[in-house]
Amino acid sequence: MELRQLRYVVAVAEEANFTRAAARCFVVQSALSHQIKALEKELGVALFARTSRRVELTAAGEAFLPAARASLEAAERAAADAAAATGQLRGQLSVGVIPTVTAVDVPAALGVFRRLHPAVRIALRVAGSDALEAALAEGSIDVCLLGLPENRHPRGVASRLLVTDRHVAVLSREHPLAENSQLQLQDLAQEKFADFPAGTPGRAQSDLAFTTAGVHRDVAFEAMAADLMVGLVRHNLAVTLLPSRYAPTDPALVAIPITDGPSRAEYLAWSDFNPSAAARAFLDTIE
Structure with a gap:
């Protein structure tokens, strides 16, 4: 089993189309299809149900997908941590922001961060505080800015008022x-x-x-x-x-x-469970 095969499975699952998945992965469709078939043969199960017009995950594919995503994220984290050890940050930083944030000039903070760490990819998510708090607790974002009633503190995450x-x-x-x-x-x-x-x-x-x-x-x-x-x-x-x-x-x-x-x-919140180097660097930027 190879990382590229996992990447192809995730792409097909998200695109629901082999042609779009191949374009997303910068490979020809025949190569992507061949690798997925090879993986299915190795696993002994079909990951996708296919027709000429439709592609869907099978039950086995649904069970396989979360671990495939986790493996890809772990591989990216390993590469980013190795680069960080030499002083260069890589990987991805996911930042969640409420629609009415005022305590931090988010574009300005990202500008400073980007100049210091140009190799880090940045993903922004705008949502309500409850959705961002849940995403932070489950690890799908790294850092977020929350707005809460004055008597309600962030739950299950590290935070600073x-x-x-x-x-x-x-x-x-x-x-x-x-x-x-x-x-x-x-x-x-x-x-x-x-x-x-x-x-x-x-x-x-x-x-x-x-x-x-x-x-x-x-x-x-x-x-x-x-x-x-x-x-x-x-x-x-x-x-x-x-x-x-x-x-x-x-x-x-x-x-x-x-x-x-x-x-x-308004709170700055982050997960204190093994934060990435990029997340720690962004928190330093906010400070």
């Missing part, structure tokens, strides 16, 4: 409340809100604040993209709550402090 921030109400300048210098949650009880999906950490901080204040609100629009929520506000379709450090500077909008509004804490 970067900043806390209070939310503000973001309204269209045409909104009747736009001239107020400050608001209470009760003042927004009759409004239509744009917010993150129910159950996400980005939503939890606002839900908790309204529940504590005994105020019911109507979340008419749910989205994971903060810029989309701001667009809804700009057209006066809704109001939203955002961290004050993230609130946009836009002549069509106003950001108003909320006296009993929610707070958010």
Whole structure:
């Protein structure tokens, strides 16, 4: 069994097509097919069910795939660790970022890191804090920036608090409340809100604040993209709550402090279980 054979199996499984998998692996299709057939003969099982139009993993292929991926990742890690021993970082760095990160200028930090370690490939993932926290715990990303309710700390990972921030109400300048210098949650009880999906950490901080204040609100629009929520506000379709450090500077909008509004804490988080050299170097860059 060879690493290239494992690489070909993963490519076919992900592409569901031999031609695309061969192009991805920079080999001719006949060579890729030959190597997969040789591997299947060695294993004594068929990894793929094939027709002229369709390719699917068999049950044996489904069982084989996770270990194949793990073997490829281990091989890449071994090569990266060997290079790191000579002072040159290689391999891949996976960074997870929430949509409303403010504590770190991520492009600037990556720019510094890239100049220091040009051989490291960088993968970025934008998602909610719950998804990033789970991905970090299972090892599919290396480092992430999280935003959580102030009373909720990252779970199952190493972390460092970067900043806390209070939310503000973001309204269209045409909104009747736009001239107020400050608001209470009760003042927004009759409004239509744009917010993150129910159950996400980005939503939890606002839900908790309204529940504590005994105020019911109507979340008419749910989205994971903060810029989309701001667009809804700009057209006066809704109001939203955002961290004050993230609130946009836009002549069509106003950001108003909320006296009993929610707070958010931003964390730098990472796995402390055998972090890669690239992950350790990126943490040093953030520091």
